[in-house]
Amino acid sequence: MIMVNPVWLRTYVALLDSGSFTQAADLLAMTQPGVSHHMRKLEEYYGTPLLNRYGKRFEPTLPGTRLYRYAKRLFDDHSNLLNNLNDDHPSKGCCRLASPGSFGLMFYPFLLAQQKQAPDLNIDFRFAPNETIKKMVLNGEIDAGFVTKYEECEQLNYRQFGQERLHLLVPENHREEGFAALDRLGLINHPDGEYHTNLLMRANFADSYPGFEKLKQSGFSNQISMLLMPVAEGLGYTVLPENAYLASCQQARVRSYPLSQPIVESVYLVTKRHATLPVRYQHLFERYRLQSSAESTANSELQ
Numbered sequence: 001m002i003m004v005n006p007v008w009l010r011t012y013v014a015l016l017d018s019g020s021f022t023q024a025a026d027l028l029a030m031t032q033p034g035v036s037h038h039m040r041k042l043e044e045y046y047g048t049p050l051l052n053r054y055g056k057r058f059e060p061t062l063p064g065t066r067l068y069r070y071a072k073r074l075f076d077d078h079s080n081l082l083n084n085l086n087d088d089h090p091s092k093g094c095c096r097l098a099s100p101g102s103f104g105l106m107f108y109p110f111l112l113a114q115q116k117q118a119p120d121l122n123i124d125f126r127f128a129p130n131e132t133i134k135k136m137v138l139n140g141e142i143d144a145g146f147v148t149k150y151e152e153c154e155q156l157n158y159r160q161f162g163q164e165r166l167h168l169l170v171p172e173n174h175r176e177e178g179f180a181a182l183d184r185l186g187l188i189n190h191p192d193g194e195y196h197t198n199l200l201m202r203a204n205f206a207d208s209y210p211g212f213e214k215l216k217q218s219g220f221s222n223q224i225s226m227l228l229m230p231v232a233e234g235l236g237y238t239v240l241p242e243n244a245y246l247a248s249c250q251q252a253r254v255r256s257y258p259l260s261q262p263i264v265e266s267v268y269l270v271t272k273r274h275a276t277l278p279v280r281y282q283h284l285f286e287r288y289r290l291q292s293s294a295e296s297t298a299n300s301e302l303q
Contacts (some may be wrong), residue, residue, distance in 0.1 A: 004042070004045050004046075005041070005045075006074075007038070008038045008041050008042045008045070009042070009067075009071040009074065009075075010075070011024065011028060011030070011034075011035055011038040011039070012038070012039065012042055012050070012067065012068065012071060013068065013071050013072060013075065014027050014028055015035060015039070016064075016068050016149040017107065021035050021036065026075060036154065041053065042067075042149070045257055046063065046067065048061070048063045049061050049063075049064070049236060050064035050067060051061060051064055055063075060213070060231060070204065088278050088279045088280075089279070089280065090279050090280050090282075090283035091118035091120055091121060091280065091283070092118075092121065092280065093120070093121065093122065093278060093280050094121075094122040094123075094124055095111070095121060095122065095123055095124065095125075095143070095280060095281060095284065096124045096141070096142040096143045096144075097111070097123075097124070097125050097126070097142055097143070097144055097145060097146070098125065098126035098127070098128050098132075098133045098136055098142050098145040098146070098183075099127065099128075099133070099145060099146035099147075099267075100127070100128070100129060100130060100146070100147070100148060100192055100241075101127050101224030101225075101244060102164065102224065102240060102241035102242070102243045102244035103146050103148070103162075103164060103243060103245045103267050104125070104127050104146075105224070105244060105247045106243045107288070108125050110288055110291065111123045111125060111139040111284065114284060114287065116209040121280065124142075125198070126142065127224075128145075129191035129192050130147045130148060130149040130192055130195065131149075132191075133145035133147050133270065134147060134151070134153070134156065134270060137156065137270055137271060137272060138156070138272070139256070143214075143267065143271070143275070143277060143278075143281065144269060144270065144271045144281060145269075145270050145271075146161060146190070146193075146267055146268065146269060146270070147267075147268050147270050148164070148196075148241070148265045148266065148267055148268070149192075149194070149195050150268055151268070154273065155273055156270055156271070156273055157270065157271050157272070157273045157275075158269070158270050159268060159269045159270075160266050160267070160268055161267050161268060161269040161285070162266075162267040162292065163266055163267060164239070164241040164242050164243060164264065164265055164266050164267055165202050165241070165242045165262060165263070165264050165267065166196055166199060166238070166239055166241055166242070166264070167240055167241075167242060167245045167256045167257075167263075168182075168200055168204075168237065168239055168254060168256065168257040168259060168264055169228060169231055169237060169238050169239070169240055169254045169255070169257070170182070170185070170237045170244060170254065170255060170256050170257050171185075171231055171232065171233075171234040171237075171253070171254060171255075172232070172252070172253050172254055173234070174234075174237075174255070174257075174283040178205075178208070179201075179205040179208040179209060180208065182237055182257075183215065183216050184216075185216075185218065185234075185235075185236050185237050186215075186216040186217055186218030186219070186235075186236040186237075187215050187216065187217045187218060187236060187237060187238065187239075188217075188218060188219045188220070188221065188230050188231055188235065188236040188237065189217050189219070189220045189238075190220065190221060190222060190224070190227055190238065190240075191222050193220075193238070193239065194212045196239040196240070196241070196265075197212055197215070197239045198211075198212055199239075199240035199263050199265060200239050200259070201239075201262045201276075203259075203261040203263055204259050204260055204261050204263075205250060207213035218230070218235055219235060219236055224240075224244050225247075225248070225249075227240065227244070227248075228240075228245070228248045228251070228253075229250055231250070231254050232250040232254050233251035237257070241265065269285070
């Protein structure tokens with residue numbers, strides 16, 4: 001069905017707001033017959049009377065009242081759209097983001113600190129594995145995400161945003177060396193476990209690593225805050241990014257296995273290839289980079 005002519009609706013709103021055909025015509029710079037013509041067109045379109053007329057006065061019918069309310073909302077929404085269409089303020093609006101758990105443990109507190117300084121920001125942040133984040137960006141569920149796994153995709157744009165060291169984490173009392181001793185323990189897996197484990201094992205145990213499919217696995221958890229609990233209990237080992245390791249309450253009960261080839265993975269900002277992010281995102285990302293740079297400088301000076 002073709003949408004009703006908005007000019008007729010504008011005339012109808014003016015008519016009910018003014019209460020007079022003559023005044024409505026004056027407001028709209030029309031003739032009175034022109035206002036009456038628009039009314040007839042509306043009633044033909046909706047197939048029902050919109051006014052109860054008595055003498056020179058009138059009242060809207062029940063359908064007429066409903067149409068008036070609809071038209072008012074329609075024009076109010078249009079006015080708001082015109083006022084806000086190009087509103088791109090660095091400290092206002094919703095930021096829809098997602099990241100893997102480890103990077104999120106560092107980035108989410110930063111976002112909350114920024115929201116405290118700018119209460120008109122609305123932070124919508126999700127924790128998810130790499131593959132889920134890419135799907136969320138493609139589906140429009142979020143505007144940008146952070147991933148640690150780069151994959152060519154015509155619809156996505158990747159930009160390096162940071163780095164994070166990977167740790168091979170074993171029970172605190174585990175002192176045996178070599179891959180065979182690790183495999184007797186078994187891997188405590190997680191949603192990004194295959195990717196992280198392959199990166200670290202292939203670089204450090206190239207001669208003995210059989211591939212992820214042949215690993216002994218002793219457990220799985222998708223809760224990053226709980227992932228080191230089975231390791232601390234001596235039930236296995238796992239591979240995690242540094243922030244997840246340092247944030248864990250089990251940190252004292254596990255240890256980072258010494259590696260001959262330390263692995264540092266990149267963190268990428270992923271967006272739709274041809275999308276333009278609002279300035280509030282750019283403002284947040286630039287602040288984060290400045291803060292990270294200042295922290296790195298301070299740590300270097302302490303060392």
